Amino acid sequence: MVDLPRLAQLVPMHLLVDRTGTILSRGRTLSKVLAGASRLEEAFVPANGIGLGSGPVAGDLFSLLGGGKRIFLQMRHHPDVALRGHGVRLSPDIALLDLGFGIGLSAAVQTFGLNDSDFPPSDLAMEFLFLHEANRAALQELSRVNSRLEEARENAQILSITDPLTGLLNRRGFEIVFTRAFDQRHRKPFALVHLDLDRFKDINDTFGHATGDRVLTEIASILATEVRLDDRACRVGGDEFLMLIFAARPEADAMAIGKRILDRAGSVGISAGFGAVSASMGVAVCDGTGVSRPHQLFEMADAALYRAKLSGRGRVVQWSDTMR
Amino acid sequence: MHGLVNRCLEAFLRSSYGNATWQKIAAQVDIHPDGFLTWEPSPDRVTHAMVIAAARRLGKSVGELLEDVGAWLSCQEQIRRLLRFGGSNFPEFVESLRELPGRVELVIPDLAFPGFAVLSQDAGRYRIHADAHAPGLMRVLAGMLRVMADDYGALAVISVVRNRIDIEVVLPDYSDKRGFELSPAGGRR
Structure with a gap:
């Protein structure tokens, strides 16, 4: 003989039903979930091939019981909560x-205020609940680690293309931006400016490298x-610097910037x-005409710089065909 | 030592004593001042050196420092919540500690959390024995237990000697326990 109050305590998620769908007994936890429902169809909607209510309902449900078969019951008023379990026939009608709750445990705990x-x-x-929260905490920590690694990677990347003395791009950084600029020269013309300090060796030799570094900075x-x-x-x-000046008329802008x-x-x-x-x-313009290879542009800027040096230093010279 | 242990010590020192103190301790034992970036394991001597250097700088014994670490851990809301899954009152929590290494292993399988036995000789009296010789862990656990006793509103006497902790729960319901809902604050995530 089943003692229903004790059954409710021992098996808090049990359900005792008859063939008509009437709920005869429920566990203490299921009491919170089912509230005042007295029949299966008040609490559940059909799922897993189970019809509910009178007639074929119970036939469907009863036919699934025993033999280790699983049954699923979808809650009528809580779409994110479904119950799963198994059952046995105590008699032909009971x-x-x-x-x-299966995987919907967290949702059920929150929905029904379970403790x-x-x-x-x-x-x-x-x-299950412990794992749910512990995994979230572990993932948060891993996410923090990932963020820091990403930050470190970005810093390393910046350092790899930065001149440590001046903070400008270094040669590697320049090659990256120059390659991109050269590829886009047809729609985004630019001027390459090659700058060389005059008599910088004298500065270093006379005043020392500390002064030389200050001048460079x-x-x-x-x-x-x-x-x-x-x-x-x-x-x-x-003491060599390169600049890329982007403009619709790059020669004019580059000359103006150079003079400033x-x-x-x-x-x-x-x-x-x-x-x-x-x-x-020395200034050389790249606007999609005349220059087909990057090294040509560097040679042109270099030739213009050489002309500036020969012409007395302290000046900006734009490349022209006469320098070929 | 698992990187998470080092990371825990770093977080404790930064949080309790500030970044400047952490950086002094890190410099003393040749750890990068940015701290432990990943969970990669490091030689045990790194962790031991860090604990000893921190204890000296803070004027505490190693045992006191480790108990502070345990107390700090239990005060972190995420950790506190995880611990509260252990039971609905302090005695249940203490009894559940025998499952703690298993629970930790479920989440971080490579942590190699040392096992321990929880013995109950009389009602309200417990003794925890570390399986391995792990006096450091017992100190951390003792600190955690003290905070959790308060969390559960229990009055308990907790003493630790080497790899053994003795617990006497004098009054399980001495004061109000801190709130704990199975669903974390802020709703479902």
């Missing part, structure tokens, strides 16, 4: 089901502030008697 006393010690519900600062946001400036080594740089370079102080710092610049 069935005993033992149900659980740890609603689950028997033999149930793995607490382990100040010149780099001038370049960085004179070029526009889309332009690029880099130090390719020693020359003016400001004169204000970089070294020592009384040494004179002003100056630079020579």
Whole structure:
């Protein structure tokens, strides 16, 4: 003989039903879930081939009982909660089901305000909920690790293309932006400016490398502030700098920027008697016509720079056909 | 040692004593000041050196420091919640500790959390024995137990000697327990 109150305590998710769909007994936890429902069809909608209510209902349900078969019962008023379990026939007209929440446990706990006393010690519900939260905490920590690794990767990438002394792009960084610019030269013309400080060796030899480094840093600062946001400036080594000036008429803009740089370079102080710092610049334009290979553009800028040096230094010279 | 242990120590030191103190300790034992980036394991001596250096700098014994680590861990809401899944009151929680290594292994299989036995000789009296010789772990666990006793509103006497903890639950319901819902605050995620 089944003692129903004790059954309700021992098996808190049990359901005792008759063939007509009437709920005869329910476990204490299932009482919270089913509220006042007295018949299967009030609490559940058909699922898993089970019709509910009178007539064929119970036939469907009863035919699934026993033999280790699983049954699913979808809750009528809570679409995200379904019960699953198994059952046995106690008599031709009475069935005993033992149900659980399955993967919908978290949803059920929240929906019905369940607490740890609603689950028997033999149930793995607490382990499931523990795992659910523990995995989330572990994933948060892993996500933090990933963010830091990504940050470190970005920093390393920036460092790999940055000149440590001046903070400008280094040669590697310049090659990246130059390759992109050259590929887009037909729709986005630009000028390549090659700048070389005048008599920089004398500065180093006379005042030492610390002074030389300060001059390089100040010149780099001038370049960085004179070029526009889309332009690029880099130090390719020693006292040599390269700039990419993007404009609809790049030759005019490059010449103007070059002259402004020359003016400001004169204000970089070294020592009384040494004179002003100056630079020579060669400009070559790349607008999709005439230049088909990158090295041609560098040779043109270099030739213009050479002409600037030969012409007395401290000037900006644009490449022309006469320099071939 | 699993990287998570080192990461835990770093987080404890940063949170309790500030980044400057952490960086001094890290410099002393030759750890990168940015801390432990991943869960990669490191030689045990790194962890031991860090604990010893931290204890010296903070003027505590190693045991006191490790108990503080345990207390700090239990105060972290995510950890506190995970621990509260252990039972509905403090005695249940203590009894459930025998399952803690298994639970930890479910989430972080390679943590190699040392096992321990929970013995109950009389009602309200428990003794926890570490399986391996793990006095450090017992200190951390003792710190966690003290905080969790408060969390459950229990009055308990907890003493730790080497790899053994003795617990006497004087009053299981001494004061109000802190709230704990099976569903975390903020709803379903």
